[in-house]
Amino acid sequence: MSIFRLHDVHKSYRSDFLRRRKPVLQGVQLELAEGETLAYLGHNGAGKTTTIKALLGLIRVDSGRVEVFGHRAGDPAALARLGYLPENPWFYDHLTGREFLHLVADLHRLPRSKSRRRVDEVLELVGMTENADRRLRTFSKGMLQRMGLGQALVNDPELLILDEPMGGLDPVGRHQIRTLLTGLKEQGKTIFMSSHILSDVESLADRVAILDGGRLKRVVDMRDLEGVGVAKAVRCRELGPSAVDRLRREGYAVQIRGDLASIAVDDEGKLPDVLQLIHSEGGRLLRVEPLRSSLEEIFLAEIGIRPSPATKPEPEHSSSIQEATDEVVEAVRDVQEVR
Numbered sequence: 001m002s003i004f005r006l007h008d009v010h011k012s013y014r015s016d017f018l019r020r021r022k023p024v025l026q027g028v029q030l031e032l033a034e035g036e037t038l039a040y041l042g043h044n045g046a047g048k049t050t051t052i053k054a055l056l057g058l059i060r061v062d063s064g065r066v067e068v069f070g071h072r073a074g075d076p077a078a079l080a081r082l083g084y085l086p087e088n089p090w091f092y093d094h095l096t097g098r099e100f101l102h103l104v105a106d107l108h109r110l111p112r113s114k115s116r117r118r119v120d121e122v123l124e125l126v127g128m129t130e131n132a133d134r135r136l137r138t139f140s141k142g143m144l145q146r147m148g149l150g151q152a153l154v155n156d157p158e159l160l161i162l163d164e165p166m167g168g169l170d171p172v173g174r175h176q177i178r179t180l181l182t183g184l185k186e187q188g189k190t191i192f193m194s195s196h197i198l199s200d201v202e203s204l205a206d207r208v209a210i211l212d213g214g215r216l217k218r219v220v221d222m223r224d225l226e227g228v229g230v231a232k233a234v235r236c237r238e239l240g241p242s243a244v245d246r247l248r249r250e251g252y253a254v255q256i257r258g259d260l261a262s263i264a265v266d267d268e269g270k271l272p273d274v275l276q277l278i279h280s281e282g283g284r285l286l287r288v289e290p291l292r293s294s295l296e297e298i299f300l301a302e303i304g305i306r307p308s309p310a311t312k313p314e315p316e317h318s319s320s321i322q323e324a325t326d327e328v329v330e331a332v333r334d335v336q337e338v339r
């Protein structure tokens with residue numbers, strides 16, 4: 001069964017004093033199946049939040065159809081079956097976590113007899129039981145995000161619509177939300193989440209819809225990406241300067257940190273040569289791993305960015321989808337290697 005359906009949706013906003021209209025969604029066509037996790041990926045300003053607002057009936061689209069649970073978007077019968085985490089949730093910060101969830105339960109007209117148990121369940125689910133009686137204003141960003149997710153769960157919805165659920169969180173916070181969402185997915189919830197960060201959605205999503213400039217460029221089924229060959233990074237130690245020079249002369253990008261070398265190999269066919277060279281020059285191979293994920297390659301191609309064939313961008317040249325998280329993961333790996 002289809003949970004929601006966007007059919008040829010167009011939306012524009014008046015953009016300046018000449019009252020010209022700027023197209024924001026241009027023929028978006030997307031369907032979400034029951035039990036599926038669909039990530040909506042796109043740059044800042046691509047139109048993700050606009051799509052979500054259309055699904056909730058918060059804005060009127062110019063043309064096209066938006067159906068949720070078979071109803072017109074915004075229909076109370078549809079809203080009752082979904083939970084929504086806005087991009088910038090606004091909290092009544094003088095309330096405690098528990099009071100806030102009770103308020104949400106009241107808005108859903110949950111009878112008091114039921115709401116007490118449900119609020120306790122939700123607090124447990126989002127790992128906030130211990131802090132439930134502290135005021136929201138004393139919460140960290142990560143805790144607030146968990147409360148935001150909690151409020152979306154109070155009515156035990158079948159569908160979760162999450163606008164940047166990991167937005168603004170540090171790697172630990174991202175990990176916590178990702179774990180939480182994995183649990184909800186396993187419980188059978190249907191999830192639609194927007195993000196502009198690939199690494200956040202890669203492990204969670206069943207499908208990824210790539211939006212660019214209001215147009216849906218491609219919908220990737222993550223199962224199709226298994227085993228797809230991508231550029232590799234060869235990590236090794238104790239590679240002498242002459243070997244580094246040779247590799248660079250042959251066109252490979254080599255990054256050096258202390259005695260660690262990372263060689264980007266864009267063509268899998270060249271891998272044996274590179275490994276042979278490392279071996280013959282006395283280098284010690286640590287590992288070979290994908291340089292970019294298959295999804296990242298597709299995403300970059302769809303939005304028209306071609307990474308230079310064998311180069312992972314340096315931090316100062318990072319594209320906006322190249323996340324600080326990746327840098328942290330790299331750094332942690334390097335530390336592990338040094339140990």
Ligand SMILES: Nc1ncnc2c1ncn2[C@@H]1O[C@H](COP(=O)(O)OP(=O)(O)OP(=O)(O)O)[C@@H](O)[C@H]1O
Pocket residue numbers: 013014015024042043044045046047048049050051087196
């Ligand atoms: N109420 C509005 N009036 C005029 N323009 C708007 C309005 N809301 C959104 N826009 C414009 O529509 C475009 C898409 O915005 P939207 O918020 O949907 O993007 P997004 O993909 O969610 O971006 P982000 O990743 O930054 O959240 C942007 O250019 C934005 O400036």
Ligand SMILES: [Mg+2]
Pocket residue numbers: 048049050087163
């Ligand atoms: Mg947005």
